[in-house]
Amino acid sequence: MSTEEVNRDMERAEEYEQLTPRTTALGGNKFEISTGLIIAARYADKLRRVSLVSLSKMVPKDIIIRDVSELNKKLYDEIINRKIDKLSVIRITVTAHYDADKKKIFFDDVKIQRYYTEDECKRQYEEIAKENEKLKSEISTIRQKLQELLAVNNF
Template sequence: MPTEEEKRDLERAEEYEHITARATVIGKNKIELSTGLIIAARYADKLRRVALVAFSRVAPKDVIVRDVAELNKKLYDIIVKEMKLNKLSVIRILVDAEYNERENKLEFDNIRVIRYLTEEECSNQLKQLNEKIKDLEKELQTYKEKIKKIEQLLSSS
């Protein structure tokens, strides 16, 4: 029996099917899923809905929900532990998914999490990089001066 959340997702998945396509067919029972631009806090719901829409005619809904839940656990590790993103970070998730009829499961590979920066974050990073460039230019100048002194010492001896 589907939970209240799963029922809501199924209803929204049917809505999404009519409104927008977030899946690209890349082979028999193989589809690239895309969440579109979302905040990180919403990735699990969005990915589940996209998968439900994409695979609704191919795989049983309980299999889709089960296997996407496993994928979402992996994505949590990537988004929170590896990339250290906060809940409001803007991301897009792309993943290739294939329904394996023999094993009755969805298999995922080529998982990509793309983070988008705000203008302020870009400006801050640019500022930091410019400061680092200035520091490196000073360091380079120091080395050039040392090389000059060494060359002078070698030529005078």
């Protein structure tokens, strides 16, 4: 990362600190960090900035940038595997623990929540309703055949 990018992130991080705190202290050197609702394409910048805001008082900035970059690579793979579109709305929450002896931030309990638009929900509902009707029809056909078999065999 260039110095210009780090400075830009720090300026934005300071803005975020004033406007939207997205960190919860869990005790010790442990925090829950949240990106808030964002489009998937912007998760890396937002997570880095929120981490800089929440951790910069106790963790050196170069460690934050290094460790969040590693986390962002793993998140990218997960987002791709889950087939989340870059314009989808998501929220990422993660628990961060800083180990001063190892000079490393450990991330646990990573959650990616995807939010659906009303149109996406309607489309999924319609697909499920069609599948449901198809299954009802198949069940009806099977019941009819079963009754015919029972009638032929005098049960």
